[in-house]
Amino acid sequence: MIDRSALAQAFETAVGMAARAPSIHNTQPWRWRLDDDVINLFADPERHLPAADPDSRGLVMSCGAALHHLRVALAVLGWRSQVKYLPDAADPNHLAAVTVTPHPPEQGEIELAAAIVHRQSDRRRFGPRLVTQSHLRRMSAVAPHFGAAARQVPASLRGALAQASHRAADRHALDPRYQSEMARWSGRHGSPDGVPAASAPPARTADEIMLRTFASPELSDVDTEADSSEWLVICTPADDRRAHLRAGEAASALLLTASSLTLSSCLQSEPLAMPDLAAAIRTEVLQDAAYPQAMVRVGWAAAGAAPLPLTPRRPADDVIDVS
Template structure:
């Protein structure tokens, strides 16, 4: 049997899937470098959102999601990808070094890789249809290997999540700096990044849990009445850079797992960029035992909802260093 080669074609195919990961406002705040049998992941501070994400939490979580996408993409092509987290203490933007070794893909690897191509952020209301039996429990179990916990919020506790979400939406509606930043990163056309109009809906401010408002929403929402979403908070015991990176991996695992079950998902983490509202969620829903990193909606689309194309991605050349460059 011809041995596998971790060559430029393998690396390129894996990174083409990795960059399909979700990121805050679709900023795609990552950079990649490649070497002999390894891939280096860096955050790109030029793409950090100073108003929405002042301490870079969402940026690092986004990079963690891309890291997990990369690991899935390598796994389906026959490579086990082992990350070393934060390998350079002098460079906080150097998030991971991924080394590879041959390993046959599993059925799960194949399912998750297929889900990368299908996953979209679905901001329309979800239908009053039951989730598959045990789905949320199964999805919650997928995050444990990344040192995270997925807290499924029962209906009786949703008001504790709704309060900071409404507070964040109200504050942002009157925050000129936030609105300028949002206008820069949403309502765009013919760009390789940002949140395009065709993926966003007009928010209904009377919803118990309001969704984030974007500029120039262009997607019709066929849903009537209440949004029948299930809500999950992904949290970690620590809140350092490593924990946030791993929370991003956990988020990717949960989103891809949900997609493989035929479920729709959307990240709705608006209050987490406001420290006191993030603390409120930590206190009321997590009993001060964990730090909330991501909030996710999970559900089923209405049968009348037409398919929506995915948000754009930048060309790989824009985020990839030359493969000949040696990383110190």
């Protein structure tokens, strides 16, 4: 028998922790509802970014990341969860139904829950310290639990990511719809959503692999003699809504694992929203064996890098629907 009062308390706390999940342009495009003893996750189409994310892949992946954060939070609060994906064929925005049973947390779940508090997207240059293969294997190992894979991109194949990232940036620079959307969702001050100006460094067009450029960047970058970033591509055998949702879970697990190892990280998805560039990465990096869903950059923060400002999130009340 589920103690519904205890579950309701855990639900609200877990939704607050799930809000720390990364999302495209920090749109936080999710809604939650507790129906008896089932937690339901819905995509919020009003927060869709049609220029940056035309097929809603980024929106659904964002919800997948929040779903994984929620499950980690529930676990540390004493609840084991099971997920039914896309439970309502008549409602494509109903992404998941989560059922729970009481269960004490395991050590790994406690470590991931602690990482939720510390993980932030670091878009600055990283330092020269190398990321070990042991760390890369630990991060990659979490993806198969979600029907995905995380493939390290060796230096010999990074040219494909570099070309795709620069082409995407060039196209977006000439796209007034994208620029207008970016101006609305970044360069913000004091907002609970969107990308704060204080979290974005100036564009680095000379970088081999470009990161997305945000409006009105105010974050100071760091001077470093070398940036030893590593890149991984999260990929799935299919390219449908379920695959996007599960890729978001894998991305969350990978990023939290990186944070637990004290590594810095950030997601890059800009070229993957363009079918021809995503297809090029699929062929040149993944040998047509899987579909790329997200690019992940990991590394060690540069010496002297200041702590990142905390990126605001919407309060739980703003994303919970009352049944």
